[in-house]
Amino acid sequence: MKKDTALMHALTRDEWETASPERWVARTPKGLSRQVVEEISSLKGEPDWMREKRLQSYDIFLQKQMPLWGADLSDLRFDDISFFIRPQDRQFASWDEVPADIKTIYNKLGIPQAEQNMLAGLVGQYESEGFYAKLREVWEKKGVIFTDTDTAVKKYPDLMKEYFMTRCVPVADHKFAALHGAVWSGGSFVYVPKGVRLDMPLQTYFRMNAPQSGQFEHTIIIADEGSSVHYIESCTAPRYSTDSLHSAVVEIFAKKGASVKYTTIQNWSKNVYNLNTKRALVYEDASVEWVGGSLGSKATMLYPCSWLIGRGARARHLNIATAANGQWKDTGAKVIHGAPYTTSRVISKSIAMAGGRSSYRGLLKIAKGAKGAKAHVQCDALLLDDRAQSDTYPYMDVYESDAEVMHEASVNRVTDEQLFYLKSRGLNADQSLDLIISGFLDPISRELPLDYALELNRLIRMEMEGAVG
Amino acid sequence: MRESILFVNNLHASIGHTPVLNGVSLSVGAGEVHVLMGPNGSGKSTLAAAIMGSPVVTITSGTIGLYGIDITNDSTEERAKRGLYLGFQNPAELAGVGMMTFLRSVLASNGAPLDSEVIFKERMVSLVERTGLAWQVLDRNLNEGFSGGEKKRNEVFQLSVFQPKVAVMDEIDSGLDVDGARIVGEELKRFVAGGGSLFLITHSGMAARALNPRVVYIMKDGKIVKRGDKDLMEFIETHGFDSL
Numbered sequence: 001m002k003k004d005t006a007l008m009h010a011l012t013r014d015e016w017e018t019a020s021p022e023r024w025v026a027r028t029p030k031g032l033s034r035q036v037v038e039e040i041s042s043l044k045g046e047p048d049w050m051r052e053k054r055l056q057s058y059d060i061f062l063q064k065q066m067p068l069w070g071a072d073l074s075d076l077r078f079d080d081i082s083f084f085i086r087p088q089d090r091q092f093a094s095w096d097e098v099p100a101d102i103k104t105i106y107n108k109l110g111i112p113q114a115e116q117n118m119l120a121g122l123v124g125q126y127e128s129e130g131f132y133a134k135l136r137e138v139w140e141k142k143g144v145i146f147t148d149t150d151t152a153v154k155k156y157p158d159l160m161k162e163y164f165m166t167r168c169v170p171v172a173d174h175k176f177a178a179l180h181g182a183v184w185s186g187g188s189f190v191y192v193p194k195g196v197r198l199d200m201p202l203q204t205y206f207r208m209n210a211p212q213s214g215q216f217e218h219t220i221i222i223a224d225e226g227s228s229v230h231y232i233e234s235c236t237a238p239r240y241s242t243d244s245l246h247s248a249v250v251e252i253f254a255k256k257g258a259s260v261k262y263t264t265i266q267n268w269s270k271n272v273y274n275l276n277t278k279r280a281l282v283y284e285d286a287s288v289e290w291v292g293g294s295l296g297s298k299a300t301m302l303y304p305c306s307w308l309i310g311r312g313a314r315a316r317h318l319n320i321a322t323a324a325n326g327q328w329k330d331t332g333a334k335v336i337h338g339a340p341y342t343t344s345r346v347i348s349k350s351i352a353m354a355g356g357r358s359s360y361r362g363l364l365k366i367a368k369g370a371k372g373a374k375a376h377v378q379c380d381a382l383l384l385d386d387r388a389q390s391d392t393y394p395y396m397d398v399y400e401s402d403a404e405v406m407h408e409a410s411v412n413r414v415t416d417e418q419l420f421y422l423k424s425r426g427l428n429a430d431q432s433l434d435l436i437i438s439g440f441l442d443p444i445s446r447e448l449p450l451d452y453a454l455e456l457n458r459l460i461r462m463e464m465e466g467a468v469g
Numbered sequence: 470m471r472e473s474i475l476f477v478n479n480l481h482a483s484i485g486h487t488p489v490l491n492g493v494s495l496s497v498g499a500g501e502v503h504v505l506m507g508p509n510g511s512g513k514s515t516l517a518a519a520i521m522g523s524p525v526v527t528i529t530s531g532t533i534g535l536y537g538i539d540i541t542n543d544s545t546e547e548r549a550k551r552g553l554y555l556g557f558q559n560p561a562e563l564a565g566v567g568m569m570t571f572l573r574s575v576l577a578s579n580g581a582p583l584d585s586e587v588i589f590k591e592r593m594v595s596l597v598e599r600t601g602l603a604w605q606v607l608d609r610n611l612n613e614g615f616s617g618g619e620k621k622r623n624e625v626f627q628l629s630v631f632q633p634k635v636a637v638m639d640e641i642d643s644g645l646d647v648d649g650a651r652i653v654g655e656e657l658k659r660f661v662a663g664g665g666s667l668f669l670i671t672h673s674g675m676a677a678r679a680l681n682p683r684v685v686y687i688m689k690d691g692k693i694v695k696r697g698d699k700d701l702m703e704f705i706e707t708h709g710f711d712s713l
Contacts, residue, residue, distance in 0.1 A: 412564055412565075415561065416524055416525070417561040418561045418562075418563055420521075420523055420524060420525075420545060420561070421557065421560060421561040421563070422563070422571075423544070423545040423546045423549065424521050424545055424546075424549055424554070424555045424557075425549055425554075425571075425575045425627070425631065426546050426549035426550050426575055426578055426579055426631075427546060427574065427575060427578055428544075428546045428578075429546075431574065431578055435563075435566050435570065435571065435574055436563065436565065436566060438566075438570075439563070439564070439565030439566040439567065439570070439610070440564075440565045442565065
């Protein structure tokens with residue numbers, strides 16, 4: 001892979017945390033109300049059924065409580081957030097047409113080149129809506145659908161009615177699912193027909209630009225029987241002193257024999273509340289793989305969830321989270337074995353430094369009747385200094401005696417002794433830490449394409465700059 | 470006048486508030502072997518740590534020099550880059566850091582051109598086997614789960630890989646059996662024959678036997694109390710430190 005096509009290539013944190021001038025052609029006033037929800041729907045020109053669903057969600061949102069556990073959300077003010085910002089009045093068919101200010105950040109990140117060289121399709125979203133969606137002809141011809149979700153509402157209503165927040169993430173699931181149901185905008189819709197196996201990934205890139213805004217993209221991936229797809233998403237935002245909110249929902253349906261790999265590298269700036277719901281329904285002999293790197297944000301709550309509801313269904317969760325200076329990452333995995341001979345493997349690695357707090361929160365449930373189920377959870381924490389904090393909250397509910405469950409946890413502290421040893425061989429502080437951290441993350445980084453592994457390492461190094469003396 | 474490669478001048482140092490080195494002076498010339506012995510608690514390891522710039526040791530007065538350059542205020546990595554090496558008495562375990570990755574990273578950071586992974590591995594295998602370690606140790610993580618003897622041999626193995634100019638070896642022979650001590654002695658001999666200068670801290674003198682020490686120091690209560698040659702070493706072995 002040429003270096004040019006690497007994700008988030010060669011940007012310094014300053015460069016991508018620099019905002020572009022604000023632009024919008026339509027936006028809702030700050031705060032949330034029934035009117036705001038109505039306005040969002042009307043600005044989008046949505047069919048009645050979707051508008052109704054939004055309003056129902058809003059009612060549920062009002063009734064539900066904020067979570068009493070997890071990251072500290074006490075500073076989150078719904079009244080101070082703009083829930084919908086439309087930056088341009090249409091979608092663009094080619095990069096040439098995309099306005100310069102939007103294009104700048106995407107160019108810097110090498111997204112257009114990546115699309116040319118290594119992607120099967122790309123959706124670009126700026127603020128609340130997608131401005132670009134392209135799928136290579138070869139896949140279009142095979143019946144693959146890859147577009148932004150707003151377009152899918154209008155173009156594929158039957159699919160949307162069946163799959164959108166119905167049995168995967170219902171709107172009543174929790175407060176933020178309900179919020180999402182009311183104000184969702186943008187995201188991607190993927191449908192892969194039976195037997196179609198994409199050999200290049202699909203990618204969506206989200207950029208939040210305006211201050212005090214929210215991004216609520218909704219992604220649905222339907223992999224029909226025997227199909228396979230790798231979907232990658234990444235997101236960034238400029239740094240402001242005020243808070244923004246990101247509350248996305250991802251619903252994955254891996255039908256019989258299908259395989260879906262979902263990779264995220266999240267690098268929101270440190271003023272973003274990142275509260276997401278990602279869930280997969282995994283049918284007979286299908287597999288889902290979640291690979292995630294959570295580096296940025298002020299607070300993240302994210303527990304990708306796999307429901308193994310078909311015989312022989314498999315899930316793998318590989319997760320890396322870093323937390324520094326005032327960041328609170330509460331992340332983990334949920335796996336529910338609801339059928340026999342299902343297998344799951346969770347590897348969660350977190351790095352905490354300089355006052356950051358990183359927690360693993362996971363649920364492993366093996367339902368009665370899930371005979372021959374095998375589950376393995378490994379959560380490792382690396383503390384770089386005395387001010388870092390790491391906690392583990394593993395929940396295990398096993399109702400089937402014919403099941404194999406293993407849970408391993410470790411906490412490792414980088415000691416002065418270790419650093420002195422490496423320095424005595426001529427490595428400086430950064431190089432020493434790099435070696436230790438790369439070694440720690442290796443079981444996960446070797447699952448990433450080389451480009452991503454290199455970028456992930458680079459991003460983590462940036463997070464650490466100056467964090468340890 | 471014989472050029473001093475490693476020079477310690479009236480060094481006073483503390484660990485926390487406790488003075489541990491109370492005026493140590495020594496000078497090691499090119500290609501020479503100097504041996505330091507002394508009872509437990511005399512400050513030998515602290516001296517080794519101070520020479521390497523350990524963050525735990527505070528220099529209160531005196532200087533340390535390498536090739537005539539004052540390195541008293543240099544960082545540890547700077548000292549290493551100048552060619553100084555410390556063989557630890559209790560090497561730290563680096564979980565997750567593979568031996569090969571470590572070796573290559575260090576060589577790369579010194580600007581050494583690197584062979585292909587295959588050729589490099591072959592070279593490492595032959596070097597590591599010379600110290601009596603099984604080659605499989607190269608597929609493990611740095612010192613992680615190594616026995617005491619394996620850790621010592623690893624410190625000696627790294628000498629042949631990194632080829633420093635001055636090696637301070639802190640009790641490299643303790644915890645090794647007779648054969649192990651002999652192998653280590655031979656490796657150290659090779660190191661000196663290749664032009665290295667050696668400051669060997671030893672509890673028993675086992676490894677020093679194969680070498681030809683120019684000076685033998687006896688340390689007690691943070692100071693050097695006696696200087697001599699090989700005969701002094703033999704005297705201590707027979708009569709102990711109390712007889713001084």
